[in-house]
Amino acid sequence: xxEGKKKIFPVHYAPGKKLFxxxxxxxxxxGSYSSxxxxxRTKVNLIGTSTYTRNDGTAMFSGFSEALTPRLxxxxxxxxxxxxxxxISVKVYEGEDGLLVDTFHTGFVVGxxxxxxxxxxxxxxxxxxxxxxxxxxxxxxxxxEGMAMSMRNAEMMIRNVGAERVRAQMGVLNRFLAAQGWGxxxxxxxxxxxxxxxxxxxxxxxxxxxxxxxxxxxxxxYLAGGARATFGKDYExxxxxxxxxxxxxxxxxxxxx
Amino acid sequence: MLLTLPAASIALVVENRGGFETIANQLNRRGxxxxxxxxxxxxxxxxxxxxxxxxxxxxxxxxxxxxxxxVREVDEMKVLKFYVKVFDVGPEKAVxxxxxxxxxxxxxxxxxxxxxxxEDDVPRRLIPMAEKVVNEFVGSGGNQ
Numbered sequence: 334x335x336e337g338k339k340k341i342f343p344v345h346y347a348p349g350k351k352l353f354x355x356x357x358x359x360x361x362x363x364g365s366y367s368s369x370x371x372x373x374r375t376k377v378n379l380i381g382t383s384t385y386t387r388n389d390g391t392a393m394f395s396g397f398s399e400a401l402t403p404r405l406x407x408x409x410x411x412x413x414x415x416x417x418x419x420x421i422s423v424k425v426y427e428g429e430d431g432l433l434v435d436t437f438h439t440g441f442v443v444g445x446x447x448x449x450x451x452x453x454x455x456x457x458x459x460x461x462x463x464x465x466x467x468x469x470x471x472x473x474x475x476x477x478e479g480m481a482m483s484m485r486n487a488e489m490m491i492r493n494v495g496a497e498r499v500r501a502q503m504g505v506l507n508r509f510l511a512a513q514g515w516g517x518x519x520x521x522x523x524x525x526x527x528x529x530x531x532x533x534x535x536x537x538x539x540x541x542x543x544x545x546x547x548x549x550x551x552x553x554x555y556l557a558g559g560a561r562a563t564f565g566k567d568y569e570x571x572x573x574x575x576x577x578x579x580x581x582x583x584x585x586x587x588x589x590x
Numbered sequence: 591m592l593l594t595l596p597a598a599s600i601a602l603v604v605e606n607r608g609g610f611e612t613i614a615n616q617l618n619r620r621g622x623x624x625x626x627x628x629x630x631x632x633x634x635x636x637x638x639x640x641x642x643x644x645x646x647x648x649x650x651x652x653x654x655x656x657x658x659x660x661v662r663e664v665d666e667m668k669v670l671k672f673y674v675k676v677f678d679v680g681p682e683k684a685v686x687x688x689x690x691x692x693x694x695x696x697x698x699x700x701x702x703x704x705x706x707x708x709e710d711d712v713p714r715r716l717i718p719m720a721e722k723v724v725n726e727f728v729g730s731g732g733n734q
Contacts, residue, residue, distance in 0.1 A: 470672070470677070471671075
């Protein structure tokens, strides 16, 4: 099976369709989730669903769906779902004119950390603007901010799992960045002693236009900061290949300085 | 920037460049290491250009000078643009030569950032003003 991007549903647009966002608190006993799905399959076509457990021993089901019949109402769905022993509480939100927005959730939580989701393209254009307005100083600013963010993230990770584990499982932790859409990172021993060569496929920083920039300075700083926080020494970080300069992927050399 | 300036202003930019080269040559004859224009790699690894810079053989850059020529008051974005380069390079002194003058908010920002600002309506007058500041800095032991 090929790896890919996860689909999530904070918004869905389907003109002419009757749409529902179904949120159910369920018991986390085995079979609860499937019993809710069994009930819903006769009434709606599920577009996307997610489930997650909560600290109080319950779980949440959240699903975006299209009604199979135009007369179906949210109240009918709520009544149907509450007929299941697995359902503890339910709320069904109806879309308007084919537009359905998640009005239940107020953000994203990973572990204990609150995350913000934004369009890649939008963020990349912020970087473009910084570089365009501030010239070489903008590139330096992006490097500094990348390094500062990385130091904070690495320190948080070290607090959570310990420095030894971070050092030993760098490859696995790089997958954590990939899962967040930063790019597929592969680090290996570099040509210089104690250094690393880091290759990034689908690097987010050069994923859009980037006409004002010649490289990924935020990511260059991010890698230098992560290495510093993990190994306790300064690293010189150079981007030797970049998609903004015609390469297929980005490559960085991290060398102890 | 050159594309937005009229031909007369382009001539002034070139003239100013020549003026800074003269200052650099004079200092180099006195055994110092001055460049005009100067390209300096900052802490981030990014290379920044300045109209003039005085550098020791090793260690911290001593002084950097840049110019901002405009047909109207220079805004705070130009000050910020200069400041982020200065922040990355970390010189002992930073001088911004401005024609005709900074706007009010830009002047406040420059003061906050500790940037020495030289202003004049006539661009060529900025060269001797900058030369004086550089020589005072060198004379005060700034080149030790």
